[in-house]
Amino acid sequence: MSHGAPLTLYNSLSRSLERFEPIDPANVRVYSCGPTVYNYAHIGNLRAYVFTDTLSRVLTWKGYPITHVINITDVGHLTSDADAGDDKMEAAARKNSTSIWDIAAHYTAAFKQNLKDLNIREPSRWSVATDHIQEMIAFGEKIAPKHCYQLDSGLYFDVSTVPDYGRLAGAQEDVREGRIDTVEGKRHPQDFAIWRASAPGENRQMEWDSPWGRGAPGWHLECSVMSEKYLGSPFDIHTGGIDHREIHHPNEIAQNQAYCDCDDTGARWWMHNNFLVERAGKMSKSSGDFRTLQKLIDAGVHPLAYRLMCLSAHYRSELEFSEENLAAALTRLKRLAITVGQLRDRPEALSAGSALAYRERLDEAVSDDLNTPKALVVLDELLGDKKVAPADRLTALADFDAVLGLDLAGLRREDLRVRPATADFAEADIAARLAERRDARAAKDFARSDAIRDELAAQGVEVMDGDPLGWDWRPTLA
Ligand code: AMP
Numbered sequence: 001m002s003h004g005a006p007l008t009l010y011n012s013l014s015r016s017l018e019r020f021e022p023i024d025p026a027n028v029r030v031y032s033c034g035p036t037v038y039n040y041a042h043i044g045n046l047r048a049y050v051f052t053d054t055l056s057r058v059l060t061w062k063g064y065p066i067t068h069v070i071n072i073t074d075v076g077h078l079t080s081d082a083d084a085g086d087d088k089m090e091a092a093a094r095k096n097s098t099s100i101w102d103i104a105a106h107y108t109a110a111f112k113q114n115l116k117d118l119n120i121r122e123p124s125r126w127s128v129a130t131d132h133i134q135e136m137i138a139f140g141e142k143i144a145p146k147h148c149y150q151l152d153s154g155l156y157f158d159v160s161t162v163p164d165y166g167r168l169a170g171a172q173e174d175v176r177e178g179r180i181d182t183v184e185g186k187r188h189p190q191d192f193a194i195w196r197a198s199a200p201g202e203n204r205q206m207e208w209d210s211p212w213g214r215g216a217p218g219w220h221l222e223c224s225v226m227s228e229k230y231l232g233s234p235f236d237i238h239t240g241g242i243d244h245r246e247i248h249h250p251n252e253i254a255q256n257q258a259y260c261d262c263d264d265t266g267a268r269w270w271m272h273n274n275f276l277v278e279r280a281g282k283m284s285k286s287s288g289d290f291r292t293l294q295k296l297i298d299a300g301v302h303p304l305a306y307r308l309m310c311l312s313a314h315y316r317s318e319l320e321f322s323e324e325n326l327a328a329a330l331t332r333l334k335r336l337a338i339t340v341g342q343l344r345d346r347p348e349a350l351s352a353g354s355a356l357a358y359r360e361r362l363d364e365a366v367s368d369d370l371n372t373p374k375a376l377v378v379l380d381e382l383l384g385d386k387k388v389a390p391a392d393r394l395t396a397l398a399d400f401d402a403v404l405g406l407d408l409a410g411l412r413r414e415d416l417r418v419r420p421a422t423a424d425f426a427e428a429d430i431a432a433r434l435a436e437r438r439d440a441r442a443a444k445d446f447a448r449s450d451a452i453r454d455e456l457a458a459q460g461v462e463v464m465d466g467d468p469l470g471w472d473w474r475p476t477l478a
């Protein structure tokens with residue numbers, strides 16, 4: 001198809017909106033920093049992948065074939081983004097007295113299930129860090145002579161050897177320096193490990209031989225190596241959460257410049273999603289009790305309600321998570337599902353209006369740096385436009401589903417009744433109990449009617465009298 005409205009995307013490198021021109025229109029190449037699989041993803045992490053999925057859906061819908069790579073970090077990520085602390089994977093394995101490989105497999109599978117629940121499309125390729133150790137060593141060997149120095153603790157990158165180090169972090173300079181813990185002997189606080197030698201007597205499950213001693217790669221190395229291997233250099237777009245703008249991505253850029261022996265940053269666009277925050281503070285995986293998607297589902301919330309919540313904010317805005325915001329998103333999703341259901345029930349009604357303008361407005365919204373909140377408003381207007389025949393509204397809905405991934409054409413309102421993990425009811429009985437209750441009310445036996453309501457409540461079923469959305473019951477949110 002044609003590319004429609006011109007696509008503009010915010011480039012963190014220039015801190016401005018830029019017109020997107022692919023390097024090769026037949027193959028737009030995108031790399032997204034993936035999860036560190038030492039624990040479940042929290043819902044903040046998942047916001048990063050709703051964002052990349054939106055980007056990939058918009059590119060695809062606008063007619064650009066894409067190659068999308070997401071990595072799985074199963075080695076090297078320390079408890080601090082700089083070079084201090086413990087390896088997150090090793091620490092998790094020790095804590096659970098299990099093999100690191102089992103930890104990685106378990107949390108990788110859980111992450112992929114999260115993406116599936118959120119209707120996030122699989123990337124063209126998952127690339128796993130530990131499958132690329134030899135390539136990382138070769139990369140290190142190539143850049144070491146001009147850009148690195150060796151200490152007892154490993155091989156370090158000297159950031160003064162590349163032009164404009166930290167340009168991406170920009171105004172955040174002071175903050176960044178403040179966050180870096182120093183390693184004995186580093187030439188500059190921002191210098192970072194390419195290879196971390198195992199300390200004498202250190203007992204690591206994952207370690208490899210290298211020219212700089214037995215040990216493991218530094219965390220930043222994997223993304224430079226795997227993006228170059230699978231996407232070449234330069235490729236089109238590199239994504240990650242906004243925290244990566246300060247350390248991880250500047251370090252990737254430095255490595256890329258060293259590798260190509262040029263000023264090129266490796267990717268034309270560096271794009272960052274803002275954080276999901278809670279009033280209580282930053283969401284973090286390392287603090288024991290955190291919010292996972294599965295916990296929301298167990299509480300009776302359909303996962304697409306969380307996706308809708310993410311889409312209701314622009315990806316560059318901070319988004320505050322609260323029970324109320326999530327409940328509002330669930331209600332909005334129910335309304336959408338009900339409206340679509342009604343259109344499906346009477347698609348034959350005739351009207352003269354055209355849905356074409358809605359497609360154009362969708363295009364304009366998402367081509368404006370992925371403005372999904374605006375696209376959702378256009379969707380509401382489309383579904384409610386009585387001048388457009390229901391069948392035509394449903395046809396246009398397919399475009400919104402392609403871009404927003406809410407699966408509204410396939411979602412039934414019954415699907416939105418997610419059974420909470422603690423619920424104690426059998427769906428089949430509920431209709432019978434509700435019929436019984438209607439009979440009691442008709443006979444003005446209100447004591448009986450209230451008793452049935454209370455019995456259902458004890459089983460986790462909330463009776464909904466006069467619900468504006470027309471639900472007669474819903475599971476009580478845990
Ligand atoms: P990690 O598994 O910690 O390496 O993080 C996976 C992705 O989630 C990275 O792109 C992070 O930048 C991103 N991220 C981490 N915390 C949040 C948050 N609270 N909101 C949005 N994205 C986040």
Ligand code: ZN
Nearest residue numbers: 033034223248
């Ligand atoms: Zn990365």
